[in-house]
Structure formats: C-alpha cells, structure tokens
Amino acid sequence: MVESVASGELLVELRRNSGVALHQQLQAGIRDRIRDGRLRPGAALPSSRALAADLGLSRGVVVEAYQQLVAEGYLISRTGGYTLVAPDAVGSARAVPADGLLPEAEQPPRIDFKYSRPDVSQFPRAAWLRSLRKVLTEAPHDRLAYLDGRGADELRLAMADYLNRVRGTAARPANLLICNGFAQGSRLVLQVLAAAGHRRLAVEDPSDWELRGVAAAQGLEVVGVPVRDDGIDVGQLERSGADAVLVTAAHQFPTGVVTSAGVRAALVAWAVRRDAVIIEDDYDAEYRYDREPIGAIQGLAPDQVVYAGTASKTLAPGLRLGWLIVPARLVPAMAAAKLADDRGSAALDQLAFADFVSRGEFDRHLRRMRPRYRELRDTLVDALARELPELRPSGISAGLHLTTSLPGDLDEKALAAAAFDRGLGVYPLGPYRMTAGPPGLVFGYGSLTAAAVPEGVALLAEAVAELRS
Ligand SMILES: Cc1ncc(COP(=O)(O)O)c(C=O)c1O
The missing domain is CATH 3.40.640.10 (Type I PLP-dependent aspartate aminotransferase-like (Major domain))
Structure with a gap:
C-alpha cells in the first residue's frame, strides 16, 4: 500500500513504499515548487529538524535533499542552520512576482490623484x-x-x-x-x-x-x-x-x-x-x-x-x-x-x-488630520488657479477630493491618458455619469504630499499643452 505523508511546514507530499527514495521525492517536491514560483527566491525553508519531525522522517533524509538542492543552485544554506531559496534560483517561474508587486503596466502612476484616499501613513x-x-x-x-x-x-x-x-x-x-x-x-x-x-x-x-x-x-x-x-x-x-x-x-x-x-x-x-x-x-x-x-x-x-x-x-x-x-x-x-x-x-x-x-x-486624530487635508486642498486649488485657470474646481468645501470642469476643446479621456503617460493619475467624470454631461476631472488629494500636488498639476498642464499642440 502506498502511504502518503504531507508536511504542515512545507507543502510537499511523500509516498512511502512508492519505490522512489524519500529524499528524492522531497527534492523533486521542493524543486517543483521553486520552478513554479510558489516558493519565492529568498523564502526560508523549515529547519531540517522541524521538517523531518513533521514528516516523520529521519533528519538525514531532509539534510540529503537540502544538500542536493544546494548543489543544484536551488537553495542556499546560511550559517545558523537557515536554508533559503536562492535569490537567482534556476528556472523559478515567477508565477507570483518576486516582490509581490503588480506587473509594470499595472503600477499606479507616480503622482496619483486617485479619489478619496486618506493618508494612511498618518x-x-x-x-x-x-x-x-x-x-x-x-x-x-x-x-x-x-x-x-x-x-x-x-x-x-x-x-x-x-x-x-x-x-x-x-x-x-x-x-x-x-x-x-x-x-x-x-x-x-x-x-x-x-x-x-x-x-x-x-x-x-x-x-x-x-x-x-x-x-x-x-x-x-x-x-x-x-x-x-x-x-x-x-x-x-x-x-x-x-x-x-x-x-x-x-x-x-x-x-x-x-x-x-x-x-x-x-x-x-x-x-x-x-x-x-x-x-x-x-x-x-x-x-x-x-x-x-x-x-x-x-x-x-x-x-x-x-x-x-x-x-x-x-x-x-x-x-x-x-x-x-x-x-x-x-x-x-x-x-x-x-x-x-x-x-x-x-x-x-x-x-x-x-x-x-x-x-x-x-x-484627536480627526483634529490632527483636518488641517493637513485642508492644506492639501488649498495647495491643489492654488496650483490649478495658477497653472490651469480654465479648469474651475468645485465641491471643494469638504472631503478628500474635488472636481474640475474642462474647456470644451479638451476630451477628458484623452487628457487622462496623456497625463497617465507622464506618470500622473487624474480621472474623468464620464464613467460616473449615467447620462451625458459636461466633461470634467476628479482629483483625490488625500494621500499626496504637499510637494507632489503642484508637481502633478504642472504635469497636467503639460498634458493639456500636448493635446492642444
Ligand atoms: C461614495 C463612497 N462611499 C463609501 C466609500 C467607502 O467604502 P468602504 O467603506 O467599503 O471602504 C467609498 C470609497 O471610496 C466611496 O467612494
């Protein structure tokens, strides 16, 4: 009978009496997980003692499997008994990006006026x-x-x-x-x-x-x-x-x-x-x-x-x-x-x-945050008045966002796209509308720094100039 054992420390399954040596099964299981990206470069493996106890194996079986994978370049062992997946593990498929970040195309813009976000750093x-x-x-x-x-x-x-x-x-x-x-x-x-x-x-x-x-x-x-x-x-x-x-x-x-x-x-x-x-x-x-x-x-x-x-x-x-x-x-x-x-x-x-x-x-928290957000709001309103006076802000008296009108010659989607190319996120009003209405943009300012706000508006002014040229 083939008896399976699985570890709670590391998701590998071994089959006793299957005819394949246990250390080889363990090696293959770990290698596969590194290759398909489930074990990321830099990830720590359980100690050989813990894994052996968990799988009901002698420690020597785990040590042998780890040593072989170190020799193959999949693992590295550190002093103090740590074993890690090698940072450049051969063939690691990166099913999950190593840093857990979004692929480049989905990265948010550098300055993002995404609406209604608070400053979570506070x-x-x-x-x-x-x-x-x-x-x-x-x-x-x-x-x-x-x-x-x-x-x-x-x-x-x-x-x-x-x-x-x-x-x-x-x-x-x-x-x-x-x-x-x-x-x-x-x-x-x-x-x-x-x-x-x-x-x-x-x-x-x-x-x-x-x-x-x-x-x-x-x-x-x-x-x-x-x-x-x-x-x-x-x-x-x-x-x-x-x-x-x-x-x-x-x-x-x-x-x-x-x-x-x-x-x-x-x-x-x-x-x-x-x-x-x-x-x-x-x-x-x-x-x-x-x-x-x-x-x-x-x-x-x-x-x-x-x-x-x-x-x-x-x-x-x-x-x-x-x-x-x-x-x-x-x-x-x-x-x-x-x-x-x-x-x-x-x-x-x-x-x-x-x-x-x-x-x-x-x-107390709200008392501390209100003046900060108000200052960001004022900075945004001032920067718009200076750089883009044609975009009239409204809805500024509360919250973490405002909207602006757009002059008739500017298409809100094209402007948002031109801004995005410059690393700037501004958002058209259109998708919120159920019936047609004048074009406009939504600016969330809550999560930006006071320095990023005028920089963002300057980028928007460049995008406007580009669309008009
Ligand atoms: C209109 C509106 N109501 C409520 C919320 C809050 O949603 P939640 O409490 O699920 O985060 C948002 C979030 O952005 C919102 O835009």
Whole structure:
C-alpha cells in the first residue's frame, strides 16, 4: 500500500513504499515548487529538524535533499542552520512576482490623484496599539466568541454616542450594525430592501458605478436622478417611481455638491409620503473645511433612513470597518443578513475601535488630520488657479477630493491618458455619469504630499499643452 505523508511546514507530499527514495521525492517536491514560483527566491525553508519531525522522517533524509538542492543552485544554506531559496534560483517561474508587486503596466502612476484616499501613513498606530493592548488585556473571554449580528455592544454604544454628538444622528446602540465598510453594508442593505419588497432604487447621477451593479445583482431596478447645485432633484426622484434612494448628501460623490437644508427636507417628505427608504452614504463627512457641518438626514427621519459611515476615509480603508444606523423594523433582517454573510466583523478590531473612540482618540486624530487635508486642498486649488485657470474646481468645501470642469476643446479621456503617460493619475467624470454631461476631472488629494500636488498639476498642464499642440 502506498502511504502518503504531507508536511504542515512545507507543502510537499511523500509516498512511502512508492519505490522512489524519500529524499528524492522531497527534492523533486521542493524543486517543483521553486520552478513554479510558489516558493519565492529568498523564502526560508523549515529547519531540517522541524521538517523531518513533521514528516516523520529521519533528519538525514531532509539534510540529503537540502544538500542536493544546494548543489543544484536551488537553495542556499546560511550559517545558523537557515536554508533559503536562492535569490537567482534556476528556472523559478515567477508565477507570483518576486516582490509581490503588480506587473509594470499595472503600477499606479507616480503622482496619483486617485479619489478619496486618506493618508494612511498618518494612521495613529501608537494610539491604536494602546487600544488593542487594553482590550486584549481586559476584554472578557466571551467577547472572542461569535458576537451579536449587529456587532460588539461596546462599539455600537461608542458609535451611537459619537454619531449623535458629531453628525446629529438619532442613533440607539440597538439600531447600530457594524460591517466591513460601506461595501458590505450597502450590499446587505440592498439585499434586505429587495427581500422586503423594494423594487426600484434611485441613485444620484453622477455617482459611484459599482453600487449600481450591486443593486442590479440584488434584483433592484436602478434609475439615475440628476444632481443639481443644491443636491438631488427631488421632483425627478418623485417622478422616477423609486421606493429607495441612495444619496451622498453631505458631500456628493463625485461632484462634491452639498445638499441644502431645503432639499434634505424635501427628501424626507418624499420618503415619508411614499414610505421609501433613504440610504445616506456619509463617507467623508468628517472633513469639512469652509462651512458649518451639516447634520445627517438620519437625524431628521430615523424611521426612513439607513445611515452608513466608514473608517475608510478617516483611519484606513484596510481596516474594513463601517457602521450602519438602521430603522428599527429592518434591524432583525439586517443582523441576520450580516451573520449569514460572514458571521460578524473581527471582534478585536471592533473592541479596539470602541476603546479608541471612547477615549477621544478618534476626535484627536480627526483634529490632527483636518488641517493637513485642508492644506492639501488649498495647495491643489492654488496650483490649478495658477497653472490651469480654465479648469474651475468645485465641491471643494469638504472631503478628500474635488472636481474640475474642462474647456470644451479638451476630451477628458484623452487628457487622462496623456497625463497617465507622464506618470500622473487624474480621472474623468464620464464613467460616473449615467447620462451625458459636461466633461470634467476628479482629483483625490488625500494621500499626496504637499510637494507632489503642484508637481502633478504642472504635469497636467503639460498634458493639456500636448493635446492642444
Ligand atoms: C461614495 C463612497 N462611499 C463609501 C466609500 C467607502 O467604502 P468602504 O467603506 O467599503 O471602504 C467609498 C470609497 O471610496 C466611496 O467612494
């Protein structure tokens, strides 16, 4: 009988009694993995002692296999007993690029005005570590078990307090649901609304195109409603026959329009009259520069609004932390949908964030970041005024991005392509539009340095000159 043994230290499988010596099987297994790129140049192999114990072999078998592969140039051995895949291992196929980076063509541009990215180099690591250490030391064991579908009590309490204080919401911890960012939160909301009988979702035109696909996948019909200078056109929304709408009221994405008090009141009146649901994507409301903060619509109509917030703009998108305030009637279905989706968001991150918010660290971080982003915004607006005065910026009063108009002779796609050739990322408005509209560009400035911003605008001016020459 051929008996297989596999190692947990290194994925190779050996067959005893197969007629091929074990050290040869081991050599062949390691060689194959180096050749197909699964073992990368520089990767460390387990010690011969550990691998032998794991495979139930004598250590001599592993040593012999390693020595042969060293002789062939696949491995190198280092003093201290380390064995590594040789940096120039013969024939390594690089199925995964050795440095883990994207192939050259997919590298992001050197200066990238990719929208709405925060400066993750400013992530408050020390404060986060204090929170993490505290919860690891103090949290009761049961906080590491499966949690309520709405998330950890501590975080729901902390976020309800925070949002009611800062965003003027009317949240109760019982109505808070923690999710993996807006991406998951919005998908679950759309799923639950579709299951509850909603049929037609209105979205702002222009808006994020990804969400339209998500809504369609849930069986919702998606209709676009134009955004005016004071927010979504409520008259058209009324005529659209929609029974749900998604708005980015505090700072419209991508135009940056701030929804006026009148439009917010009209939206609420529409939702109440029609028993419709407003999904309020409050993605970057924490950054407001020149005007009074505008409270969330949720505070005006908690029974009609699903409010969505995210840590992606304030702390880091990689945290995958978001929160929803859900009308009471939708809470059980939302909690069940979250549990069915992933059994809940990571407990330690939730607890650490709860501690971070409760100790005022979130406020402190935002207080520190606001002037930085404001300075970047000012630098960008100044550079545009100096180098490209024809591109008029708008939507500048909040968030981490702005948009500009383009003169009629400039094609937004051609300009973005010419900029890209210069190592500059700027992004056309067109893909966000559902119906034709004037050309424009979207500039995210949150992750750039103050020096890169004018350099980027100078490159854009060169691209404009090239297109016109
Ligand atoms: C309009 C809008 N809402 C929300 C988000 C946040 O998404 P998430 O929380 O999934 O990172 C983004 C991200 O860029 C966005 O553009």
